[in-house]
Amino acid sequence: MTSHSLWQEFSHEVLVAYGAKLNSLIAAPNHQWWRFVTPMFIHVNLLHLLVNMYSLWILGPYVEKLYGSAKFVVFWVLTGIGGVVASYLTVRPNLAVGPLARFVFKAADDPSAGASGALFGLVGVLFVFGIKFRHELPEGFKRAFGTGLLPVIMINLFIGFLGRRFIDNGAHLGGLLSGAALALIVQYRRPGESQGSAIVWRILQVALLTLVALSFVKVAQNFNRPKPHVQVTQVTNRDVLLNYINVMNQAHEVIAGVLSESDVSPVGPMLLTLQAVPAPDPHADNLRKRLVDLLSKAKTEMETRPSPEPRRAPKLSEKLTREFAVWKDEYDGWVKTSVQTLNK
Numbered sequence: 001m002t003s004h005s006l007w008q009e010f011s012h013e014v015l016v017a018y019g020a021k022l023n024s025l026i027a028a029p030n031h032q033w034w035r036f037v038t039p040m041f042i043h044v045n046l047l048h049l050l051v052n053m054y055s056l057w058i059l060g061p062y063v064e065k066l067y068g069s070a071k072f073v074v075f076w077v078l079t080g081i082g083g084v085v086a087s088y089l090t091v092r093p094n095l096a097v098g099p100l101a102r103f104v105f106k107a108a109d110d111p112s113a114g115a116s117g118a119l120f121g122l123v124g125v126l127f128v129f130g131i132k133f134r135h136e137l138p139e140g141f142k143r144a145f146g147t148g149l150l151p152v153i154m155i156n157l158f159i160g161f162l163g164r165r166f167i168d169n170g171a172h173l174g175g176l177l178s179g180a181a182l183a184l185i186v187q188y189r190r191p192g193e194s195q196g197s198a199i200v201w202r203i204l205q206v207a208l209l210t211l212v213a214l215s216f217v218k219v220a221q222n223f224n225r226p227k228p229h230v231q232v233t234q235v236t237n238r239d240v241l242l243n244y245i246n247v248m249n250q251a252h253e254v255i256a257g258v259l260s261e262s263d264v265s266p267v268g269p270m271l272l273t274l275q276a277v278p279a280p281d282p283h284a285d286n287l288r289k290r291l292v293d294l295l296s297k298a299k300t301e302m303e304t305r306p307s308p309e310p311r312r313a314p315k316l317s318e319k320l321t322r323e324f325a326v327w328k329d330e331y332d333g334w335v336k337t338s339v340q341t342l343n344k
Helices: 003-007 012-017 046-067 069-089 099-104 116-132 139-144 146-162 169-185 195-221 232-261 267-276 282-304 318-343
Strands: none
Touching: 003 046, 046 069, 046 116, 069 116, 069 169, 069 195, 099 146, 099 169, 099 267, 116 146, 116 169, 139 146, 146 169, 232 267, 232 282, 232 318, 267 282, 282 318
């Protein structure tokens, strides 16, 4: 409970102990299924909690008044779980290449926690509600819900894009889509709703609250037990290696275009991708940095050298061409050694 923990971030060990989502603990051989439920009720610091609870205070009453307390609880828990499931599915290091891909996919299996997936679920409910029942709504409701929520959604997604290194956008999108899907099939609370329908929703409410309670019982049961053996490094290194090689293969295509056609147009985007891709070991990191330097030099050289003939692009200097060849020989040797080690 230090000020650093409260305002900066609780340690990963603390978050995991209290039920944060961690793919390696959900998957075999650990099968800690309750981590699909508990993350929506814990937060990484006090500010995270306050912001999410303020958002719940703003959004929650609308959903509860429109659908009733039983449906509200069902929406909250199911969309929260939907967000955690989406977060689980988007830990894909081999797909986390480039800024847009990293908006959704994550390169590392880090602990994830927070109610924002469920909050996005409430936004999805209100968004679809406003569109589905737009002909029945007063003018003020039409402006607040449905398409009136588009600016809110877009601003939050933009914030998620800017903070993609630490914001779990997969959870946000999963919550938003699951909330929208629920609102498509669930009617809001109309006057004179049948007693039988209300009882069904009360049963679902009690069942989901029981699931939440049982999940935290499982957290308590495992709290002081030795942490299960998780081969995180092995899995992560394999994924990082494959992702790194995939990006390097793309870079080779760019290099070929520079050498054969003097085409430097893809160099800029490729440099951004290379600078962002994680390296599996120090040698790979050195190779990546050298390639970034070589491509930067090639781009500068091609853009500043005058063309020898009209309508013909200038050729790359022999010195830089030799440097590319030396780099490629060293990189090919590293790949051969790394793949052999991986397959052992």
